[in-house]
Amino acid sequence: MPHRSEGTTRQLEDAFELFNRMSNQLASSYQTLENRVAQLSAELAAARSERLQQLAEKERIANRLQRLIEVLPGGLLVLDGEGRITECNPAAVTLLCEPLLGEAWQDVVERAFSPESAGGSELTLCNGRRVSISVRGLDPEPGQIVLLLDVTDQHALQETLNRHRRLSAMGEMVASLAHQVRTPLSSALLYASQLSAPQLDASSRTRFTDRIVGRLRHLERMVNDMLQFARGGSFEKQDFAVQDLLDDLLKTLEPQLQSCGGAIEIHNRAPGACLRGSREALQSAILNLATNALQACTAAPRLRLEVRRAGPALVELLLGDNGPGIPEEVREKVFTPFFTTRADGTGLGLPVVRAIVLAHDGDLWMRSTPGQGTTFGLRIPAGGEQALASGAGQETIQPRIVAAH
DSSP states (O other): OHHHHHHHHHHHHHHHHHHHHHHHHHHHHHHHHHHHHHHHHHHHHHHHHHHHHHHHHHHHHHHHHHHHHHHOSSEEEEEOTTSBEEEEOHHHHHHHOSOOTTOBHHHHHHHHBOTTOOSSSEEEBTTSOEEEEEEEEOTTSSOEEEEEEEOHHHHHHHHHHHHHHHHHHHHHHHHHHHHHHHHHHHHHHHHHHHTTOTTOOHHHHHHHHHHHHHHHHHHHHHHHHHHHHHTTTOSOOEEEEHHHHHHHHHHHHHHHHHHHTOEEEEEESSTTOEEEEOHHHHHHHHHHHHHHHHHHOSSSOEEEEEEEESSTTEEEEEEEOOSOOOOHHHHTTTTSTTOOSSTTOOSOHHHHHHHHHHHTTOEEEEEEETTTEEEEEEEEEBOOOOOOSSSTTSOEEOOOOOOOO
């Protein structure tokens, strides 16, 4: 019995000791758990505070964006994937009038815009205001953003500026034209006043008459140049063969070449080529260049006209002379209206040429070397490629025209 009692007592002591160890471990684990819960709570509170700050910042940004959209001077519309207006700002309501929200954009266009409004990025509202429209997608989300800008005032200002520019240019042109007209008109009046002199003999009367006619023809040329300069781009365009242009030009130049003992050689290196435009206007432009060259040459004038392709859709015409060339200080002014170095010049010849070339969507340039002549180049868009039946595919050289001595 004493041995059994001692064994039971030992077991109880061991059980109490084990219980104490387990209690200590449980207390330690509980303390660790409490510490972890406290740490997690602190982290959660910090994360919640940061999240609240982010939400507050996003709300502040959203409010600011909303305010900016409301005060935006342009109209702003947001369309959903079906083209219906889901959002709009006050400027859009002012331009297009309500209702807008929930309306189909196409219905609003038909209601608010003028039926006669031209297409493109600018349209006219029914009240006469002009609106510029920009559309952007909301990718990757469905829908679009439509921005409307009232450009009526800008158009009015631009029109006013253009009108002032036209008036200014017209004033300069009228002043220059008055100066140009005054000299030949004064000469004609002076010669005409001499015709009434009783002592004037027949030969003097004829001489004065010829001079009057010459001055009046000079005025006629000036008026013709003015008219051609004014309507430089207002002619009907059609396709025509380059060779026909060269043939007409040669026939027109022949009397001038005969009278001054000059010569021209034409090289057509683009047989069968066609141009798109006005044959008469281009012929007038080249004739103007040729006449200037003949007048500039002091010795026997020699002209060379070369036609060649400058690509699949361009044709170049190069007209060179053996004249004295153009001084460097004059080259920048030769295309200025009413600028001339000749006493009887109108100063409109080269501006007319440039206006005609630009009206053909072409380019005009000049190369000049003092003592070695001047070359003018015209690059004109080609027309329909209709090869001529005679001489197609072969270079042609027009016969040299030289006056008899």
